[in-house]
Amino acid sequence: MNTGPARGMRDFLPEDVRRRQYVIGVIADVYERYGFEPLETPAVENIETLLGKYGEEGDRLIFKILKRGEGAEPGQADLALRYDLTVPLARVVAEYRAKLPKFFRRYQVQPVWRADRPQKGRFREFYQCDVDAIGSGSMVVEAELLQAAGDVLARLGFTAYTLRLNHRGVLAGLLDAGGVPEALHNDALVALDKLDKLGADGVATELDARGVPQAGARRLLEFFGAVASAAARPGGDAASVNDEVLARLQALLADGRAEALAELRRVVELVGATPAGRHLRVDPSLARGLSYYTGSIFEIAVPGLAGSLGGGGRYDNLIGMFLGEPVPACGISLGLERMLVVMGERQMFPAGLEARAADVMVTIWNLDTVPDALQLAAELRSNGLRVEVYPEADKIGKQFKYAASRRVPFVTVVGDEEAAQDLVTVKSLTSGEQQRVPRRDAGATIRAALTEE
Amino acid sequence: MNTGPARGMRDFLPEDVRRRQYVIGVIADVYERYGFEPLETPAVENIETLLGKYGEEGDRLIFKILKRGEGAEPGQADLALRYDLTVPLARVVAEYRAKLPKFFRRYQVQPVWRADRPQKGRFREFYQCDVDAIGSGSMVVEAELLQAAGDVLARLGFTAYTLRLNHRGVLAGLLDAGGVPEALHNDALVALDKLDKLGADGVATELDARGVPQAGARRLLEFFGAVASAAARPGGDAASVNDEVLARLQALLADGRAEALAELRRVVELVGATPAGRHLRVDPSLARGLSYYTGSIFEIAVPGLAGSLGGGGRYDNLIGMFLGEPVPACGISLGLERMLVVMGERQMFPAGLEARAADVMVTIWNLDTVPDALQLAAELRSNGLRVEVYPEADKIGKQFKYAASRRVPFVTVVGDEEAAQDLVTVKSLTSGEQQRVPRRDAGATIRAALTEE
Numbered sequence: 001m002n003t004g005p006a007r008g009m010r011d012f013l014p015e016d017v018r019r020r021q022y023v024i025g026v027i028a029d030v031y032e033r034y035g036f037e038p039l040e041t042p043a044v045e046n047i048e049t050l051l052g053k054y055g056e057e058g059d060r061l062i063f064k065i066l067k068r069g070e071g072a073e074p075g076q077a078d079l080a081l082r083y084d085l086t087v088p089l090a091r092v093v094a095e096y097r098a099k100l101p102k103f104f105r106r107y108q109v110q111p112v113w114r115a116d117r118p119q120k121g122r123f124r125e126f127y128q129c130d131v132d133a134i135g136s137g138s139m140v141v142e143a144e145l146l147q148a149a150g151d152v153l154a155r156l157g158f159t160a161y162t163l164r165l166n167h168r169g170v171l172a173g174l175l176d177a178g179g180v181p182e183a184l185h186n187d188a189l190v191a192l193d194k195l196d197k198l199g200a201d202g203v204a205t206e207l208d209a210r211g212v213p214q215a216g217a218r219r220l221l222e223f224f225g226a227v228a229s230a231a232a233r234p235g236g237d238a239a240s241v242n243d244e245v246l247a248r249l250q251a252l253l254a255d256g257r258a259e260a261l262a263e264l265r266r267v268v269e270l271v272g273a274t275p276a277g278r279h280l281r282v283d284p285s286l287a288r289g290l291s292y293y294t295g296s297i298f299e300i301a302v303p304g305l306a307g308s309l310g311g312g313g314r315y316d317n318l319i320g321m322f323l324g325e326p327v328p329a330c331g332i333s334l335g336l337e338r339m340l341v342v343m344g345e346r347q348m349f350p351a352g353l354e355a356r357a358a359d360v361m362v363t364i365w366n367l368d369t370v371p372d373a374l375q376l377a378a379e380l381r382s383n384g385l386r387v388e389v390y391p392e393a394d395k396i397g398k399q400f401k402y403a404a405s406r407r408v409p410f411v412t413v414v415g416d417e418e419a420a421q422d423l424v425t426v427k428s429l430t431s432g433e434q435q436r437v438p439r440r441d442a443g444a445t446i447r448a449a450l451t452e453e
Numbered sequence: 454m455n456t457g458p459a460r461g462m463r464d465f466l467p468e469d470v471r472r473r474q475y476v477i478g479v480i481a482d483v484y485e486r487y488g489f490e491p492l493e494t495p496a497v498e499n500i501e502t503l504l505g506k507y508g509e510e511g512d513r514l515i516f517k518i519l520k521r522g523e524g525a526e527p528g529q530a531d532l533a534l535r536y537d538l539t540v541p542l543a544r545v546v547a548e549y550r551a552k553l554p555k556f557f558r559r560y561q562v563q564p565v566w567r568a569d570r571p572q573k574g575r576f577r578e579f580y581q582c583d584v585d586a587i588g589s590g591s592m593v594v595e596a597e598l599l600q601a602a603g604d605v606l607a608r609l610g611f612t613a614y615t616l617r618l619n620h621r622g623v624l625a626g627l628l629d630a631g632g633v634p635e636a637l638h639n640d641a642l643v644a645l646d647k648l649d650k651l652g653a654d655g656v657a658t659e660l661d662a663r664g665v666p667q668a669g670a671r672r673l674l675e676f677f678g679a680v681a682s683a684a685a686r687p688g689g690d691a692a693s694v695n696d697e698v699l700a701r702l703q704a705l706l707a708d709g710r711a712e713a714l715a716e717l718r719r720v721v722e723l724v725g726a727t728p729a730g731r732h733l734r735v736d737p738s739l740a741r742g743l744s745y746y747t748g749s750i751f752e753i754a755v756p757g758l759a760g761s762l763g764g765g766g767r768y769d770n771l772i773g774m775f776l777g778e779p780v781p782a783c784g785i786s787l788g789l790e791r792m793l794v795v796m797g798e799r800q801m802f803p804a805g806l807e808a809r810a811a812d813v814m815v816t817i818w819n820l821d822t823v824p825d826a827l828q829l830a831a832e833l834r835s836n837g838l839r840v841e842v843y844p845e846a847d848k849i850g851k852q853f854k855y856a857a858s859r860r861v862p863f864v865t866v867v868g869d870e871e872a873a874q875d876l877v878t879v880k881s882l883t884s885g886e887q888q889r890v891p892r893r894d895a896g897a898t899i900r901a902a903l904t905e906e
Contacts, residue, residue: 003548003775006499006532011545013552014490014559021491033834035811035841035861037467038474042578043496043564044516044534046459063497064519066530068568075528077519079459081497092464095456099466101810101859103844106467111496115521125495136844140817143827144842273824274831322456357554358488364593371726374596378727381486381604388488389597391556391589406554408488 008116008124018353020127023156023339024109027129030151031107034144036131039106041088043113047080053087053321055291061114081113085130086318086331093134093329094322104134109336121341129310132331134319139263141330142296142314143270149300149310149332150276156339157348161309163279164299165267166286168313169260173253174223174284179216188212192287196306200225223252224285231281238278242268245282260295267296292318298332305342310334358388360410360426360446361403367393369414376414376424376439383443404429410446414439461569461577471806473580476609476792477562480582483604484560487597489584492559494541496566500533506540506774508744514567534566538583539771539784546587546782547775557587562789574794582763585784587772592716594783595749595767596723602753602763602785603729609792610801614762615754616732618720619739621746621766622713626706627676627737632669641665645740649759653678676705677738684734691731695721698735713748720749745771751785758795763787811841813863813879813899814856820846822867829867829877829892836896857882863899867892 005011012020028038050062064077072078082088085108093104109129118124131148133141146163153161171192172185180188191206198206200221207217230236230244246265253261264282271280288297288311295314302309312332319327343349362377364370370393377387388408390399396413403411413425424442427434428449437445458464465473481491503515517530525531535541538561546557562582571577584601586594599616606614624645625638633641644659651659653674660670680701684694699718706714717735724733741750741764748767755762765785772780796802815830817823826842833840841861843852849866856864866878877895880887881902890898 001547001775002499002501003544005495005548006497006502009495009497011495011548012493013545013549014492017491017493020493033839035814035839037810038470039467040465040470040473042458042462042464044459044462044566044578046455048455049459060521063521063532065534066517066519066528068513068516075519079516081518091456092466094454095458095464096466102855105810105841113497125497133844138844140823140827140842140844144830144844147827147831270824270827273828322454357490357558361488370593371723374593374600374723375726377597378600386486386488388558389593391586391591391593391597402555 006124008118008122010123010125014357015354019340019344019349020336022349022353023336023343024127024129026155027109027152027334027336028107030148030155031131033151034105034148036105036107036133036148039089039092039108040110041082041085041092041108043082043111044079045082045088045091047077049091050080050083050087054083058083061116063113063115082110083114084112085110085128085333086132086315089130089132089134089331090319090322090329093319093327094324097323100134102135105132106134107131121338123337127336129334129336130331131334132329134327134329137316137328139266139270139296142267142298143274145312145330145332146267146271146280146298147274147276149298149334150279152334153300153302153309156343158302158309160303161279162281162301163271163276164281164283164286164301165264166283166288166297167260167264168293168295168297169257170249170253170264170284171287173257173260174220174249176254176257177252178220178223180212180220184210184212186291189287190289192285193289195224195285195287223248227284231283238280239272242272242280242282245284249282249284263295288313296330300332300334302342305338307338308335309339309342354407356408357406358386358408359450360385360412361388361390361399361406361408362412363396363399363403364390364393365396365413365415365419369419372414372419376412376442379439380412380443380446383447385443385446400427400429410449412442459577461571461575463576463578467810468807472793472797472802473789475802475806476789476796477580477582479608480562480605480787480789481560483601483608484584486604487558487601489558489560489586489601492542492545492561493563494535494538494545494561496535496564497532498535498541498544500530502544503533503536503540507536511536514569516566516568535563536567537565538563538581538786539585539768542583542585542587542784543772543775543782546772546780547777550776553587555588558585559587560584574791576790580789582787582789583784584787585782587780587782590769590781592719592723592749595720595751596727598765598783598785599720599724599733599751600727600729602751602787603732605787606753606755606762609796611755611762613756614732615734616724616729617734617736617739617752617754618717619736619741619750620713620717620748621750622710622748623702623706623717623737624740626710626713627673627702629707629710630705631673631676633665633673637663637665639744642740643742645738646742648677648738648740676701680737684736691733692725695725695733695735698737702735702737716748741766749783753785753787755795758791760791761788762792762795807860809861810859811839811861812903813838813865814841814843814852814859814861815865816849816852816856817843817846818849818866818868818872822872825867825872829865829895832892833865833896833899836900838896838899853880853882863902865895 063081065079067076067078187210292315293313294316297313299311300309314330316328377389380387423436516534518532520529520531640663745768746766747769750766752764753762767783769781830840830842876889877892
């Protein structure tokens, strides 16, 4: 019998869960500090809620659930597994609009499912960490989202990270300036999105294949190259580089793009006033894959990692698909799975997270003293300790070995002598030292020793 | 467009999530203190892993996922949604046996899905909180599981709860003693399981309908009645009542059931040595519905609630279905959803849990001062405060109203005067009082005021 998890899915053993909980805990804590509130939606949605929201490719990758009961036609699906956290958010905003605050700021950390071909680092069940602010078109939203994402990264130990920022309106203006016909804008964005991966030559080929005039493509790529050089110039601080890039954009864009450029400039100004400012980089070549973005777009990069640790942007029309009226919205999704991989490779998890089942294991002296062992365990727990009781009256050496294999740092022994004098022997499995202490002091002794460690 | 969640599923808005997280947090904390470790398994399992494990009724209620891709026949399902947390645990133990400790003690808090007809309090997506100890047949396991469940209830504020305890072997002995043929034991258990709901007369009718000889059924029900009377006698403490019940069982059971009775007695002895002892009640009529139990069974009751807050037992053969060899196992599942309902009705949630988006809202004086407002918010956050920034330059009164509607207790204002003198006005929205403080003291001022509240 196959006892593995389903293809592309993972079991998380205790050590895995602890690492995941640590990262999710930091994310939640940071977002709570920004006044974002937790939301959870069901894993299963009505199939119509999801179909048609993610493009043709997306529709194919949705896990569909067989309809049950008498009215069901064979093979008919009425439900589907959550594919992302944005569409459920849009549905929730439409459903509970009257109950929700005008500016609804929520974070959501839940799994999503995609019937993608599994490969290294790509799973069919994976967590998304989304944070979105609904109801305001102000660039304060963008600034706070970028700041908060920066705080998350800093708290997790990513000291050098870049918050890449662009604006879909600015990008459209650049395509105009490059002579790309509007009908080809979407194709051009899809090609540009691969700049990191394919380089300028590769993107030039892609643009050509999609019918973008070569002269225009060349001008665009030259512009991006010049901007990248400016950003890479040694000694330039974030603010002066961003100012230079904004000035170049100003020179290139038509007047019709003034509002988009002003929004971009405003985000730079607002984030510049905060500690995240020095990580911000205006990157006019940033395209983002999804078609629903309407304004700012962002992506988070860390040195030495191809691809991003997260990204997002403004999508003022998506909620309207559910609500019938447009509602301004902007969000960032952090790539939890990728963060976990990078943090594992770079040994960024705090030392205390390593699997340690308990602080102390209570050994069993013999069958008669088991009730007393359980009583001792209860006493130690009331000292705030995590206490495991060895369940059987095995030889004491075997019990010590078991505790050591579980990396439990202390064991207690109450043998006949200790019992007669109301004492407990506390043994450190790391140093091998042991001491007899009055039973009522056993908890405090272990607590003190744990703090010293 | 339908914007509600799918039938029988629920959206959890922030206040709901906070209540759920509170209860789950207490459960996890208690189990960690007992040395249990967290496990998570995928929502989706191979369909063969689940089919045939839950009986015919269970198979019908499993949500099945359509097979994708070219080889799939129309309507074919290859995957299914997790139906409980026990079967995935059994699979995990079989898969990772060599990696896991000999005594694997895990807790798991995750949703499961059942295509049941939704009704009040019954959902198609609901959380289970399972805690199981694998690898030991010692009654220390039972004792610790009951203790831990008691600790959870006590921490959540359930002062009067009962840990009902029985043993499948004892129950079988009672059925023997009542003259129920072994072939009818399972039928009799199903009928007995309804004793709470139907009363003695109802169960007698059920037993009769299932072919259990009437004289035997009467003797059984009389015995249960006598035990219930003993338990209800005023002034009897848990220990003496349990001793009396054990003595009655001893008198009634054949010698072949001595081991089962000894196990029951041992659990009473072990739990009796701990604070949970006074909540324990041996209840020979407790049957539990599931067929896989092999030894101890338990159920948690609280006064004024029909049905239970959780239950479980020993199931020494289930893991063998995956591993090929029997592994002793015992567990309790807490009914999270029911706990939440009862705690809501009885107002048992701590006051601090009520929706409060942030500790303080930073208002926006005018568009020019937005960068400074973001800077102030960052300063307050570095004081550990949860800070929301009003995103737009609306009239200040409108901003105050918004903060009040969000139950944010404090707002800050930095107008032209304050800015000129490096001051911040801190206003309490509960008392209406306001004070101007030096900007560097604003965070400490709010923190102190929050502690006073």
